[in-house]
Amino acid sequence: GENVEQHPSTLSVQEGDSAVIKCTYSDSASNYFPWYKQELGKGPQLIIDIRSNVGEKKDQRIAVTLNKTAKHFSLHITETQPEDSAVYFCAASMIQGAQKLVFGQGTRLTINP
């Protein structure tokens, strides 16, 4: 089955700097890669996703890149703000069939003012 590895487990950056979180996946059949943000005591919220027919997607300060050959994808947050502090999870799935998301272990991002 699918296995998703996420790095780093913790990340601390200065406000205004960029943050990058990386994930690798094992199943070449996976074709859907979302990123979730989870604040303390709450459920995860989708912040951006990408499908395997594109290599990059941007939404304001957030971007995701996908390298299907290497089977890895990354989340980029630019001009970080204190409200970006949270735990971020990557995941992988197939759009067809059971559509079960397999999650990475999470990255705790701290933005220092």
Place this chain on the structure above:
Amino acid sequence: DGGITQSPKYLFRKEGQNVTLSCEQNLNHDAMYWYRQDPGQGLRLIYYSQIVNDFQKGDIAEGYSVSREKKESFPLTVTSAQKNPTAFYLCASSIQGLKNGYTFGSGTRLTVV
């Protein structure tokens, strides 16, 4: 507003007791999922259901049971057979094709006392 509601927010279970976690959605989503989250770990799939009256085991189904009698509802029972039930439980739903990914509830924190 459409959404997914989990209740209760906090739940305490005595040794040997079964407890049921509620998950209700009014998004008209076909698929529903239960995940378990332990500190510092990613989300692990317990059970999922793609259609009413049908559900499948996930990666860690032992000691849990579910039902899907209505499209809107997907309750999870944590049985006494689950030896380490203390965790944060998350319910999610999605439409076919994973447009907009999963929508998560706000979670139930279960503690064994």
